[in-house]
Amino acid sequence: DAKTTQPNSMESNEEEPVHLPCNHSTISGTDYIHWYRQLPSQGPEYVIHGLTSNVNNRMASLAIAEDRKSSTLILHRATLRDAAVYYCILRYGGSQGNLIFGKGTKLSVKP
Amino acid sequence: NAGVTQTPKFQVLKTGQSMTLQCAQDMNHNSMYWYRQDPGMGLRLIYYSASEGTTDKGEVPNGYNVSRLNKREFSLRLESAAPSQTSVYFCASRPPRQGSGSNQPQHFGDGTRLSIL
Numbered sequence: 001d002a003k004t005t006q007p008n009s010m011e012s013n014e015e016e017p018v019h020l021p022c023n024h025s026t027i028s029g030t031d032y033i034h035w036y037r038q039l040p041s042q043g044p045e046y047v048i049h050g051l052t053s054n055v056n057n058r059m060a061s062l063a064i065a066e067d068r069k070s071s072t073l074i075l076h077r078a079t080l081r082d083a084a085v086y087y088c089i090l091r092y093g094g095s096q097g098n099l100i101f102g103k104g105t106k107l108s109v110k111p
Numbered sequence: 112n113a114g115v116t117q118t119p120k121f122q123v124l125k126t127g128q129s130m131t132l133q134c135a136q137d138m139n140h141n142s143m144y145w146y147r148q149d150p151g152m153g154l155r156l157i158y159y160s161a162s163e164g165t166t167d168k169g170e171v172p173n174g175y176n177v178s179r180l181n182k183r184e185f186s187l188r189l190e191s192a193a194p195s196q197t198s199v200y201f202c203a204s205r206p207p208r209q210g211s212g213s214n215q216p217q218h219f220g221d222g223t224r225l226s227i228l
Contacts, residue, residue: 043203049214097208098144098146098159
């Protein structure tokens with residue numbers, strides 16, 4: 001399975017933009033790039049996904065490099081509620097469709 | 112919207128005891144999953160069910176059994192609990208694929224925190 005590399009932790013100030021990087025140099029042409037986040041004491045929550053083009057939704061933006069070997073999740077204005085572990089996930093596990101999680105990036109937001 | 116509901120939220124067991132973790136979803140999803148999450152780690156798949164009546168093993172199935180009772184409910188059973196099964200257990204569901212890509216997001220419950228002494 002293609003692997004992802006994320007920083008262990010990042011810090012941000014409230015109301016500032018946050019750029020969360022993810023490297024996936026072994027991505028295949030059909031792999032979607034998914035982002036989930038996990039707030040403290042909660043289950044993971046879907047954030048956004050994309051294949052080749054940049055994507056926007058109400059929660060975040062996803063910027064995908066032209067060669068697709070890296071991507072960046074962008075939170076436009078961080079709030080305290082955005083403090084969570086963010087997971088970049090490349091593919092679902094075979095025919096089962098399960099998510100293959102790494103350790104993610106723990107985002108801290110300072111007031 | 113209830114989404115994915117897990118019960119109980121917390122449980123303490125003694126080694127050797129058995130229990131069943133319950134999961135129900137009200138989104139009419141076909142696929143359901145059980146994951147476990149150990150401290151500081153990502154989630155790992157225990158069992159999976161593509162539809163009512165079918166189940167498959169995931170990455171860490173040993174010591175667990177599952178039942179897909181109907182489309183809504185997917186339960187996880189520990190027959191003889193061991194301290195190594197102390198973890199947080201998450202249930203998830205996913206709607207059917209659209210087209211050729213497996214890109215439908217999964218919806219998770221808030222987990223069952225299980226301690227085995």
